[in-house]
């Protein structure tokens with residue numbers, strides 16, 4: 001694997017190798033990379049988890065993390081993504097981790113760029129490292145994927161997490177269902193009520209409402225969204241034994257989920273964050289050892 005751009009590019013075998021390596025890192029294994037690689041994290045959209053998690057993972061596998069402040073870079077003077085990445089390659093980077101607001105920004109990097117590119121989120125396109133850490137979280141819980149019911153709830157059309165997970169979970173044999181207001185379904189066939197979804201879900205995966213990608217919708221009400229689609233105490237109580245709650249975060253508390261349920265027994269929301277470091281170590285090692 002030379003880059004990580006979209007879950008559409010990964011085979012099930014490649015996914016499982018990353019999950020097994022993440023499990024090894026979680027069990028205390030150390031990286032077998034032959035040298036310290038230079039990595040820069042280019043975040044042109046805000047991030048708390050993904051950026052910090054990648055930086056932690058890079059340090060844990062012995063990389064040298066070269067600071068890059070997207071908000072104070074020559075991208076603000078109009079430099080293209082290609083020229084930015086080519087410049088970092090010439091300075092000596094082995095890999096760049098990029099988050100950008102344009103869908104598939106990475107297409108302009110496929111020709112002429114030799115540094116490895118890891119997509120940390122492209123607009124409303126893909127978020128493959130989040131998908132891999134979600135898969136790892138599910139795998140740790142259930143030990144396999146085949147036949148599980150996963151219900152993805154919320155802002156589907158704007159969510160790169162929904163798209164990456166729909167791709168990867170279906171490939172792995174999961175029965176994926178979508179629940180959202182009709183106007184947020186995008187190209188997905190979605191349910192618009194919890195009926196018939198709650199009691200047999202093994203995983204309820206909630207999504208953040210991405211107000212920053214919405215055209216202003218004055219009729220949107222947090223209260224009415226919560227009432228129709230939010231995970232309330234009453235709905236949580238109807239979930240089956242052993243079922244878990246996930247959310248990529250950041251969470252809009254009391255909108256997608258009642259605040260008190262964020263750390264309830266079923267919730268794996270903060271475990272996902274912890275798992276992300278091991279998964280990103282595995283992603284980085286897999287890619288860097290090919291160089």
Ligand code: CP
Pocket residue numbers: 046047048049050051130248249250
């Ligand atoms: N889940 C996720 O991508 O979070 P950040 O935006 O904080 O990186």
